[in-house]
Amino acid sequence: MVPKTPMEIPDLVLDFIIPATNLAVRRLLHGLHLSLLSNGVAQPDVEHTELVLAEVLNNIVEHAYADRQRGSITMSAHLLQHALAVELTDNGAPMPKNHLPVGEHISKPAIYDLPEGGFGLQMIRALTEKLDYERDGEHNRLTIQIPRTQGAMC
């Protein structure tokens, strides 16, 4: 269960297994935020990372596990020189048709037609440089790479 990033030894490896609840997601994000900051990742990159991971984790809680408050999520994050590589697995329902949905671009609609959801995937796609989904037996596996744009350690 290691992100496929051959050749490079990560500066930091963080592994989490959490129950699939909103509060557990919040606690994981808090811990990850502090770890990345204390390992020299620039504040904006930490914030982008937290946002992307909030979106994918919330998505697993709400859709793969359909808010049943049961099940677990495994996350392995590898801090590399130029990116954070993250692999997430869960045992929830597969994505529709076993594929990532295509992010709809929300144009400026009339006020009463404004969506109150669907923003997540837009943000995930905007902030990741790699996003792969695979259904593996009873598991969902999501592999994400979030670029480090500032002050990568050399």
Added chain:
Amino acid sequence: MKLETMAHSDALLIKVVEDRIDAASCIQFKDEMQVATVNAPARVILDMGQVKFLDSSGLGAVVAVMKACAPDTQLELASLTPIVAKVFRLTRMDEVFAIHASAALALTA
């Protein structure tokens, strides 16, 4: 979810006294905003200066409050932190909301 409200002559100022509006707190935010904006004047200014994290659930809640306030009351935003401003930009919701640099500037607008 803590909200502080302050009535001004033609606007109601609501300050979010929380670090985050996320999937775990968005329903509470929506409910408490609904209570806070009953009989609101023409403008409600939401000061988000203390909010350091807003995910898509939180954004959906802000949009829902804005829709619930319309058409008699316009929900405007103030003091967005950089990452919260980015969420509005990435989703193009910055084109939908009036966004002010600070609550003080919003009140004189």
